[in-house]
Amino acid sequence: MTRSAGLSRWPWAVLAAIVLVALAGPWLAGHDPYAQDLLARNQPPSPAHWLGTDNFGRDLLSRLVAGTGLTLLVALGASLLALVGGAGLGIAACALGRPARAIVFAGFDIVRTLPAILLALALMVAMGVGTASVILAVGVAFMPQFGYVARAVYERETASGYVLAARTLGVAPATIAWRHIMPNAAGALLTQLAIILPRTIVTESVLSFFGLGVSPDEPTWGRIIATAVPYAERAPSALLFPVLALALTSLALSLAGNQLRLRYDPLQRPTAAQG
Template identity: 40%
Template sequence: MVSLTVLAAVIFMAIFGAWLAPQDPFAINPSAVNQGSSAQHWLGTDEFGRDLLSRLLIGIQPTMLVAIGATAIAGVFGSLLGIAGAYGRPWLSFLIMRSVDIMLSFPPILLALLAVGFWESGVLSLAVVIGVLYIPHFARVAHSATLQVTRQEFMEAERAMGASVRRVVFTAILPNILSPLVVQATLTVAAAILLESGLSFLGLGIVPPEPSWGQMIGTARGYLAQNPMYVIWPSLLLALTVLAINVVGDRLRDILDPRLREE
């Protein structure tokens, strides 16, 4: 429940952060550079005198857009590839799953660094790049779950009745593999948030002056001596968000997996 509360607050910030911001998050004030907490700036200011609270409130929106967009891309295409690999012809299964294994052998951050160099930075490009990188994770989950489903008796009944491939996939297979895919989606959202934050930390993600928490952390490390809270606030919020999503994902796994329920 605590994690759900944190997650609900983050989503609320992502939607209404621009209206909740007490000050203009882009307004530069040279006379208030790297200040600590005050009545005017509750969480202090950054290197340009911009209000940290206001920038934190709007900084989660691009990160969540990237994470949700990437998860949607990975979920749709990865699930279809996994089903095709398990239910399709042997040569198709071999081609798909060996390609998935090759992609899984590389760390996502490495492939992301290679990919973003050829794309213009921004929310859309990051969502596409990260979404493609996590397609193999969904494909593996969908492939394993589909193999289990295809051994069930109702699948034999579908084949005996001469059901088309489309009917089998969308009425027999997909509804029965949604549980692990939902859990994988929550884990992918958390991983995508971390990956986007890492890219923004390195200056390859969200383009300034639009803020993101990872970008703020990367900038703040150069001002630790002047204003240590500058790096602590976005780091704390990022850690709490990822932790809350992972806890919710673990709980969903416990609820949706009947074997864990029995234990």
């Protein structure tokens, strides 16, 4: 049991450490993440530069620390936009009736036919680079996932007795959706948020890798990886460490999201007979 408990806690410990790094970045970075030293390009890890330097001689550790906050900001902003937009549209469409529901979910179906990364790339090409643009593009790409979850919860709750009683008393559909169904959908939407969050981090990194993320001078993890790829043979550490940071964060978020899903989704909880 001790081993199982330890395995269940380590993703949260990793996420807490990453959040701490993001909040304390300016104090943790030992060097200016933007300062260039062309005489110290592509250096391996050393006492002066613990993770080495990139092709412009910039300290890699400082750039990773500086990029942590921006990467998490973009991912969290896009995830919250997808949550509010997708769940809000899904619940509103269901409450307004069949015509609105058909239109909204037809739009979700069209969006979902494209891979999230491809759709985000297309939106970024149309809007241009920038933090706000990448948050909007990634958020729109993941809205359908929250819309479908909201629809499933709405259909489940509308079949329950308290909703039927409210309808019998003449309560407006919008009131029922806002006061009764939305609170009961919070658990399912929270677990979906935890599942989508690592995907938004990867999507933002891919956009930055292709030069379509935030501003080119901002050190997000995807931008650091893109900068290091041409020099992978000469300075493998410059590519290895940001890839490890991205992989570890995505894994920790995925495992934490799975734990939340098992905790808050009654259909996923193990029964007494299974335990």
